[in-house]
Amino acid sequence: MKVRTHTDLDKLRAEGLSSLYPSRTRIAVGMATCGLATGASSVYEALRDEAEAQGLNLDLVATGCLGYCQQEPLVDVRLPGKGRIVYARVTPRRARKLIAALISGELPMDGALAIIPDEDESPSRTGAEDPPLLHELPFYARQRKVILRNSGLIDPLSLEEYVAQGGYQGLARALLEMSPQAVVDEVVASGLRGRGGGGFPTGCKWQICRDVERMPKYIICNGDEGDPGAYMDRTVLESDPYSVIEGMVIGGYAIGAQEGYLYVRDEYPLAIERVTEAVTRASKAGLLGDDILGSGFGFSLQIVRGAGAFVCGEETALIASIEGGLGEPRPKPPYPASSGLWGQPTVINNVKTWGSVSAILARGADWYAGIGVEGNTGTVVFSLVGKIANTGLVEVPLGVSLQEMIEGIGGGGLDGKAVKGVQTGGPSGGCLPARLFHLPIDYETLTEAGSIMGSGGMVVMDEETCMVDVARYFLTFTMDESCGKCTPCREGTRAMHEILTRIIEGKGTATDLDQLAEIAAWVKTSSLCGLGQTAPNPVLTTLRYFHDEYEAHVLEGRCPAGVCRALIELRILPDLCTGCGLCLRECPTGAITGEKKEPHVIDLQLCSRCRLCYDVCPVDAIEIVR
Amino acid sequence: MLDVIVNGQQVRVPRGTPLLEAVQASGVFLPTLCYHEGLAPYGACRLCMVAIKEPCTAVVASCAYPVEEDMVVDTEAPEAVAARRLALEFLLGRYPQSDTIRKLAAQEGVTATRFPAPLPEGANELCVLCGLCVRVCRDLIGAAAISFIGRGIERRVGTPFEVQSDSCIGCGACAEICPTGAIEIEDRGSTRILHTWNTKVELHSCPACGKFFAPTPMAVLEDMLPEVAESWTLCPDCRRLQTSRQWIEEASTQGQRIVP
Numbered sequence: 001m002k003v004r005t006h007t008d009l010d011k012l013r014a015e016g017l018s019s020l021y022p023s024r025t026r027i028a029v030g031m032a033t034c035g036l037a038t039g040a041s042s043v044y045e046a047l048r049d050e051a052e053a054q055g056l057n058l059d060l061v062a063t064g065c066l067g068y069c070q071q072e073p074l075v076d077v078r079l080p081g082k083g084r085i086v087y088a089r090v091t092p093r094r095a096r097k098l099i100a101a102l103i104s105g106e107l108p109m110d111g112a113l114a115i116i117p118d119e120d121e122s123p124s125r126t127g128a129e130d131p132p133l134l135h136e137l138p139f140y141a142r143q144r145k146v147i148l149r150n151s152g153l154i155d156p157l158s159l160e161e162y163v164a165q166g167g168y169q170g171l172a173r174a175l176l177e178m179s180p181q182a183v184v185d186e187v188v189a190s191g192l193r194g195r196g197g198g199g200f201p202t203g204c205k206w207q208i209c210r211d212v213e214r215m216p217k218y219i220i221c222n223g224d225e226g227d228p229g230a231y232m233d234r235t236v237l238e239s240d241p242y243s244v245i246e247g248m249v250i251g252g253y254a255i256g257a258q259e260g261y262l263y264v265r266d267e268y269p270l271a272i273e274r275v276t277e278a279v280t281r282a283s284k285a286g287l288l289g290d291d292i293l294g295s296g297f298g299f300s301l302q303i304v305r306g307a308g309a310f311v312c313g314e315e316t317a318l319i320a321s322i323e324g325g326l327g328e329p330r331p332k333p334p335y336p337a338s339s340g341l342w343g344q345p346t347v348i349n350n351v352k353t354w355g356s357v358s359a360i361l362a363r364g365a366d367w368y369a370g371i372g373v374e375g376n377t378g379t380v381v382f383s384l385v386g387k388i389a390n391t392g393l394v395e396v397p398l399g400v401s402l403q404e405m406i407e408g409i410g411g412g413g414l415d416g417k418a419v420k421g422v423q424t425g426g427p428s429g430g431c432l433p434a435r436l437f438h439l440p441i442d443y444e445t446l447t448e449a450g451s452i453m454g455s456g457g458m459v460v461m462d463e464e465t466c467m468v469d470v471a472r473y474f475l476t477f478t479m480d481e482s483c484g485k486c487t488p489c490r491e492g493t494r495a496m497h498e499i500l501t502r503i504i505e506g507k508g509t510a511t512d513l514d515q516l517a518e519i520a521a522w523v524k525t526s527s528l529c530g531l532g533q534t535a536p537n538p539v540l541t542t543l544r545y546f547h548d549e550y551e552a553h554v555l556e557g558r559c560p561a562g563v564c565r566a567l568i569e570l571r572i573l574p575d576l577c578t579g580c581g582l583c584l585r586e587c588p589t590g591a592i593t594g595e596k597k598e599p600h601v602i603d604l605q606l607c608s609r610c611r612l613c614y615d616v617c618p619v620d621a622i623e624i625v626r
Numbered sequence: 627m628l629d630v631i632v633n634g635q636q637v638r639v640p641r642g643t644p645l646l647e648a649v650q651a652s653g654v655f656l657p658t659l660c661y662h663e664g665l666a667p668y669g670a671c672r673l674c675m676v677a678i679k680e681p682c683t684a685v686v687a688s689c690a691y692p693v694e695e696d697m698v699v700d701t702e703a704p705e706a707v708a709a710r711r712l713a714l715e716f717l718l719g720r721y722p723q724s725d726t727i728r729k730l731a732a733q734e735g736v737t738a739t740r741f742p743a744p745l746p747e748g749a750n751e752l753c754v755l756c757g758l759c760v761r762v763c764r765d766l767i768g769a770a771a772i773s774f775i776g777r778g779i780e781r782r783v784g785t786p787f788e789v790q791s792d793s794c795i796g797c798g799a800c801a802e803i804c805p806t807g808a809i810e811i812e813d814r815g816s817t818r819i820l821h822t823w824n825t826k827v828e829l830h831s832c833p834a835c836g837k838f839f840a841p842t843p844m845a846v847l848e849d850m851l852p853e854v855a856e857s858w859t860l861c862p863d864c865r866r867l868q869t870s871r872q873w874i875e876e877a878s879t880q881g882q883r884i885v886p
Contacts, residue, residue, distance in 0.1 A: 330668075484774075486669065486671070487670070487673075487713050490755075522713075525675075526709045526713065
């Protein structure tokens, strides 16, 4: 069916509502990459097969990610008249038991994570023994979902369900009620800033591009997310592709572009699959192509798969890559807004920015500007990972403090250990110490502190993380991903990496620390593109906030976190060792000897300091001598 | 035209001029490897760093930064000097063999390096990765026979798969523009051997003098200058001779003087 009018949209909406809230049981399995990685597809199959075998009539849907990756596979069950419960860490065995319970007309409480209060009349909490409401869980309580508004709730490929959740209202409003300039003004008024990490005002970028008179113009969505430990864009594309597609059409209308490119890294096969299908379905429905919604405006979208270079996330390199050239950055100015793809005016924004645009146009600039704080409006998505109790995808209003993020949402350090610092912005960001956790998360504050907002990676570190090692880890990444075009990034990242390696191997000197700072400052000021300009941030911030750790390595030959292999020794405490033999079996170098039920010993000549014994010892009898 | 102040001295340059040229016009020396006035700015070597003081403050690569009205530039600002020196120190560590690098470094007062860094095995010990050869071949000659391969410190220049190139026309522009003499070309009988590119191009014998020359570049030029079409079969020297004669003849029949 071609959607031409408001009435058509309403019809889609009605269909979507009846599929979201059917009269029979609806089971949704979170099947974004995070869910699949923990076995969601076998859970899905178990549910399907068991329901068939038991003759249970139900709607089984694959949805995207609810964000609580720690608890995957997540299964959301809605039993009309009985309520709606999200189950955590579901296994195929538990899935089969779930079906059995559903047949008896009950929502079991076993394994229930939370209740989702339903839009319709179905009861929510009934007794004190019931699980908490989903939005009251500490993990969700401080969150505000705008970009992830539909993520994990709808079938990512169902246009009907997307529309039922308010999708395409923004596009309809823009195309049918607003002039292109009014759309730009709306985005300006919302205060939205680039969610790729730079934080450039989106509306301002659009205005610059709109004011350039050359045609044609282009819209690009940057989905070349590549930071280690970051998967925000992947999740949005996998869980709610229409929100991004709709945003791009709105952008095209605003600046006068009729063609768009959605650039997704090829390492995201599921995202590519879903986005491709979504584009096909949107085109079939007339929401892409000529004369969208009868407005006369036409917009087509092409998907481009990135070939695997991190630097292609840099906008000029990404453009070069679409053009078929080497994925390498070029000097700016000129900026893409005036000279981008094929030399034409181009607006390039991140996946999350486009996802925000569709929400802003649907609900209005005032609504959006009311979220967050002055100058930093709206929400931002982080992938909260590392040494933290609750890992997952988190969306918060800007201005929330790091403390609330880590202690509140994240639930503090893993296994109750104290959190030492946090790395925001991935390899381009900096490590901030716990004493700065009172700082609010906004573009300016993070930059002042030496880090960056980045596209949303947030890696938490505890006392067992060596900051020199962390700095080297990120440097290894940027060194490998440096395209090599400009001297500072090519030579500087390698030189910094060499020095950090020396320090980690216990061969560092005080001169090394001075040189490290000197090279880092040079690479930051002199590099051609964002990759090089930000690559020294992990070094600069660890030097600034964790200087004592560097000094311990260099001056005392000691790694306080007990990580750097050349600087530690492992010892078995004879008083504690029960002689269980676990460590002996695990040791890859055969360095551990001992009789059963007698204290074991480690031969330091053979020991590779891999710490496997430390990790497996059930009685904590292994000591790391730092 | 607009005014730019370089180290306190005013220079007048056309709008759109790269800052590097404005600085050079003021008589101030800046090192550069990747800039060439015949090619688009590339911003790769990062040797021409200067400090902009007005209208904003920034340290920029002057080759890739267009001048703005009343821009104030300080080439001797400590942060700019430090950036240039460190870049040269690293290049000196990587290419101690290169006279060009040693000379540029010395001009900035860098005569020794703290960062010796041997090149990866098999790398061209004079190639500083400025990209001039790649760009002249692609953007001016139109052959695009060579490009960058690999990334980071593995980056190098070569033909696809580093074998005989079918696109190379043997014009030698790459070697001509290379600032460090890293590209080796040899004419042996009727064959031009581009050693650096593992490529051989067959030459033609000039019908006038018998000397060998690369014919295809002439075909490219033929499109640019159709009025002297008949001389394109000749070698560059004979062609120069013949076209000069032709022009003098034409001029004199029209009663013009060629030589002032």
